[in-house]
Amino acid sequence: MKLATWNVNSLSVRLPQVLDWLAANPVDVLALQETKLTDDKFPQAALAEAGWQAVWFGQRTYNGVALLTREPVDAVVRNLPGLADEQARVLTATVAGVRVIGAYFPNGQAPDSDKFVYKMRWLDALRAHVAAELAAYPELVLMGDFNIAPEDRDVYDPVAWAGQIHCTPEERAQFQALLDAGLVDAFRLFEQPPKSWSWWDYRNLAFRRNQGLRIDIILVSEPLRARVAACTIDKAPRRNERPSDHTPVVVQISPG
DNA sequence: ATGACTCCCAGTGGGAGA
Numbered sequence: 001m002k003l004a005t006w007n008v009n010s011l012s013v014r015l016p017q018v019l020d021w022l023a024a025n026p027v028d029v030l031a032l033q034e035t036k037l038t039d040d041k042f043p044q045a046a047l048a049e050a051g052w053q054a055v056w057f058g059q060r061t062y063n064g065v066a067l068l069t070r071e072p073v074d075a076v077v078r079n080l081p082g083l084a085d086e087q088a089r090v091l092t093a094t095v096a097g098v099r100v101i102g103a104y105f106p107n108g109q110a111p112d113s114d115k116f117v118y119k120m121r122w123l124d125a126l127r128a129h130v131a132a133e134l135a136a137y138p139e140l141v142l143m144g145d146f147n148i149a150p151e152d153r154d155v156y157d158p159v160a161w162a163g164q165i166h167c168t169p170e171e172r173a174q175f176q177a178l179l180d181a182g183l184v185d186a187f188r189l190f191e192q193p194p195k196s197w198s199w200w201d202y203r204n205l206a207f208r209r210n211q212g213l214r215i216d217i218i219l220v221s222e223p224l225r226a227r228v229a230a231c232t233i234d235k236a237p238r239r240n241e242r243p244s245d246h247t248p249v250v251v252q253i254s255p256g
Numbered sequence: 257a258t259g260a261c262t263c264c265c266a267g268t269g270g271g272a273g274a
Contacts, residue, residue: 202261
């Protein structure tokens with residue numbers, strides 16, 4: 001089973017690239033973030049024509065998530081139970097027996113901002129959701145745009161980014177709390193090239209200079225850990241014309 | 257340098273992203 005996550009920064013703009021990527025990378029699940037589409041505008045027909053099922057949850061202008069799958073999904077939950085939220089950020093569903101949570105974590109803007117307060121509340125609610133889902137579904141994958149760089153090795157310039165958004169102790173403690181709930185970072189189960197990033201700023205020739213962050217992450221539950229066969233970042237779509245600033249992360253899980 | 261780019265909604269600029 002292969003699962004992937006990709007922040008596409010507008011599905012309207014990126015749909016052709018998503019279809020191309022899926023044709024070359026026939027995963028079982030692709031979680032999308034930042035679709036930036038109201039539900040009536042979701043390109044369900046074009047995806048169905050290419051052979052993909054989808055569940056989607058969006059809004060105007062910002063945020064918006066989707067799960068693209070080969071097989072139909074079950075038991076869909078939108079957003080986080082217990083958190084009243086205007087923003088469409090989470091889809092949870094069962095795919096081939098595995099509980100999948102696709103999430104677009106809040107950016108947080110700056111550590112002293114109201115948006116950071118919201119990010120912390122959202123992360124508290126996510127942790128409660130993960131704990132409840134894990135109790136019901138031991139085989140669970142949480143993947144998406146975390147907007148947290150878990151460690152200094154996930155940041156191209158950790159000195160410059162120290163204490164900045166994505167790198168604050170509070171955000172990293174929240175990431176650790178997700179691990180403590182019974183999850184493991186699939187990417188770090190393997191030897192990886194240094195300077196492995198999943199996002200590069202559009203500005204400053206950041207991609208050409210390989211100045212990025214690893215903020216797109218796949219966590220798997222402990223019962224799945226031994227079955228994780230590979231986890232890789234696919235940099236190729238970042239070289240496309242009109243790329244997203246994020247690129248896909250893929251995990252392969254062996255049959256149980 | 258509170259920069260640089262891209263997207264969206266707007267409407268000949270501004271907010272947000274990270």
